[in-house]
Amino acid sequence: MSKPIGVIVLAALATTACHHQNGIAPASDIALLPYPETPEGGVVDTYFGNKVPDPYRWLENDTARDTKAWVDAQNEVTNGYLEQIPFRKAIYDRLEELWNYEKYTAPFKEGSYTYFYKNDGLQNQHVLYRRHGEDGEAEVFLDPNKFSEDGTTSLAGIAFSKDGSLVAYQISEGGSDWRKVIVIRAEDKSIVGDTLVDVKFSGLAWHGNTGFYYSSYDKPREGSTLAGITDQHKLYFHRLDTPQDEDVLIFGGSHTPRRYIDAYLTDDERFLVISAANTTTGNELYIRDLSKPDNAIVQVVDNFEKNHGIIDHAGDTLFIYTNLDAPNGRIVAVDARNPAVENWRDFIPETANVLSPSTGGGKIFANYLKDATSLVHQYNRKGELERVIELPDVGSASGFSAKPGDKMLYYSFTSYIYPPTIFKYDIGTGKSELYNASRVDFDPSLYESRQVFYRSKDGTEIPMIITHKKGLKLDGNNPALLYGYGGFNISLTPSFSISTIILLEQGGVYAVANLRGGGEYGEQWHLSGTKRQKQNVFDDFIAAAEYLIREQYTTPGKLGIAGGSNGGLLVGAAMTQRPELFRVALPAVGVLDMLRYHKFTAGAGWAYDYGTADDDEAMFAYLYTYSPYHALKSGTVYPATLVMTADHDDRVVPAHSFKFAARLQQYHRGEAPVLIRIETKAGHGAGKPTAMIIAEQADKWAFLFQNTGVTYNPK
Structure with missing residues (x-):
């Protein structure tokens, strides 16, 4: 392994902002302050006789004064660069304009009230409202903005x-x-x-x-x-x-x-259901019958090998979702008085599509994934199919749940070009009616979103959805952003993003690849992207980029890649393995030190997907090979990189990003900036205020456009 070299100091260049009549062009030169000096410590770990230097271990101490000073210095350099991008403010203004419309969630009933969340437009947090019945006057119930x-x-x-x-x-x-x-x-x-x-x-x-x-x-x-x-x-x-x-x-x-x-x-509060796990995949299952106070906790599943959950019951009959002997999922029924696995019987058998069930109005709704898009079936309590629910388009449907006695429910539908729309559904007749349409300033008729299939390095066929303006010229000259995740059995289904409008309006291409490691095709799809098969995920992502280039959607000089959390690992691995393939890399809150991720918070629970460097020498060697922090090579030209993290992230601790950015700045030999943006008073992403989201997204797009030579045209 190459040892770290001295701090790279890039010469400051004069800023020349050129404003064109039809748009704001990228500045030909932007002054970049010298990267902050990051002292190297002498920490060396030994894994199975292999010595691994970790010179930036001191950055793991997020409460230390030195770490806080480093964060401030890095933000000063990053902000100094971003502030010089001539169209950054125009992008921010456009995002603020796009965000400024009333947003609603589907309503839900509790007691005599109907509750719903609403944001007037630019409120930092959604407000919880309620009204008597369905038609009463709305009043604020909880306002998190206060x-x-x-x-x-x-x-x-x-x-x-x-x-x-x-x-x-x-x-x-x-x-x-x-x-x-x-x-x-x-x-x-x-x-x-x-x-x-x-x-x-x-x-x-x-x-x-x-x-x-x-x-x-x-x-x-x-x-x-x-x-x-x-x-x-x-x-x-x-x-x-x-x-x-x-x-x-x-x-x-x-x-x-x-x-x-x-x-x-359960809805009638008879059964307490307990799910227990040591990793993010696989769980034990327990129940306690609360109808008698002295009833003991009863174990239903005694191992962590598969996923299980009780979705409902009828009398003594439990309905259990499981992927035991059914990689795509099924629903079984069993008597609660003798619920052991050997007594399970199929209620809704496994199909070729991945199952995610819910209940409401005395029905069971089987929400299937068919090539990463929704297909919803309604079943009765006999396990009989009543209907295939007609959805408004090809995309993602969610929210098919209600209380047992409800006659109606509400669901949301969205796609990459279909803003989130709420529909009211009659459980008895199967009819849907529009309840609340999005008011976002976006015309879906101007855009198209289509699914393609490409082959990965080992020949596996991978789906990807590509979205862009209609009539896009495939000449390789379009800016593009490729997004992926590929882990933890999580499926990326079509969803609308206000932020992505910025790229689409500029004639850009937005591509989302459904990589192995996710849950789009069930348990086997997930497992084929875990532990010593994790490289499959990176190969799938790299092959997606090669497809976009081969089909002339874009070129390496116009292509950015993005992902968060496990997706941040994906971006880090892709940019270190194939740095010449991408112009811009945007790893957010990423897992970037694969040798030590399990040493922080609940990180050890991710070992099902990753394995750990402590397992055995072969697992150590595998992780060490692709771990982004360790895979960086001195003297390499890396893509323009904006690492993004937050100082309160207690899920993927910011030390991952700190250490990666420090080493990247030392090893990088190109002229493109490699920066880290560290949000303060923010975490892994949930609950982030609107103002913070808009500022973060404006910086992301400004950085991408600046480094792909895109002329931003204000709408």
Whole structure:
């Protein structure tokens, strides 16, 4: 492995902003301040006899004064560059204009009220409203914009008691995964009891009006609470009007150590369902029949090999979603008094498409993925298909859930050129009607979005959806952004993005590849992109870029790549393996140090997908080969890179991005900028205020356009 060399200092160049009559052209030269000096420490780790230097280990200490000074210095350089891009302000203004329209979510009923979220346009957080029945006058119920002055405290989850009279809601401060829980009475919004603290990765499950179940970890006692390992999840029951330290431990902790524990109740509150896992894939399943207070917790599934969840029950019959012996998923039925796996019987068998079920109005809705787009079937409680629901277009449908007695439900439909639209669905007749259309300033008739299939390095056929203006000339001269994820069984389905309008309006191409490692084609698709098959994911992404170039959608000099979290790893791996293939790289909140990712927060739970460097020598060698932080090579010309992270990210700690950016700045030998943008008072992404999102997206597009030579034409 090449040792780090000295700090690269790029000569500052005079700024020349050229404004054309029909647009604002990129500046021919932008002054780039010298990169901050990043001192190298002498840390060397030994893996199976292999010595691996980690000179920037000190940046893992996010609370240290030196780290904070480094962050400030990096942001100064980055902001100094971005401020000189002549069209940055015009992009920001256009994004603000696009964002400024009323946005609604689908309504839901609790007690005698109908609730819905609404944003007037540029509010930092959506506001929760309610009205009596469906037609009463709307009133503000909870306004998260008043939680903090700068909008960085968000509403991170809410749960109503069955009768709708009590509400428990979670708040997140600065984007952290650590939550506080506040309980209020729905009628007058008066607070009940004390605020719960140190809640993490938790739902809230009410049992009557006595209290609710929630999950949390002990906060790390040493070092940073943002980066410290959180290992043993604990399920508690909180009884109202009692102190949190008297909450009863139900499951987990040292008695049954599990890394992730989730709990919920069936609609009639008879069964408590507990899901326990040590990684992000595969879970044990438990139930407790709450009809008798002395009933014990009963284990339904005693291993972590597959995924399972109870979706409903009828009397003593449980309906369980599982991918056991069904890689694409199925629903089985079993008697709750003897729920062992050997007693399961098929209720809705596996199909060729991946299943994601929900319930409502006494029906089961099977939302299937067919080549990464939605296909929804409605079944009755006998397991009989009643209808295939007619959707408005090819895209993504979500929200097919309701209470057992409901006659109507609401679902949302979207695609890359179909803004999110809410439909009201009659469960009895199967008829949909428009409930709320998007008011975004976008004309879908001007654009097209089509799915293509290309072959990866090993011949596997990969789907990709490409979106652009109608009549696009395929001459290789179009700016393009390729987006991907490829991990954790997560499926990328068509969804509308306000931000992407900026690229499409400029004649750009937006491409999303459905890579292996995701869930688009079930368990096997996921597994073929995990551990020592992870390179398949990177090969799929690289092959997508080669397809776009081969078919003359774009050229390497006009092509950017983007991804966040596991997608940040994807971008980091692609740009280090094929730096000449891309002009711009945008890795966001990425997992970039693959040798140490499991040393922070709940990162050890990602080992199902990644493996760890501690497993064995072969796994270490595999990870070391592609780990973006370690794969950087001295003297290499890398793409223009804008690493993006946040100082409160306690899921993928910012040290990943800090260390990667430091080494990239030292090793890079091209003239293109390699910068890091570090958001303050923000986390992994959830709950980020609108103003912060718009600023971040404006910087992203300005950086992409500036470094692909695009002339920005204000609308």
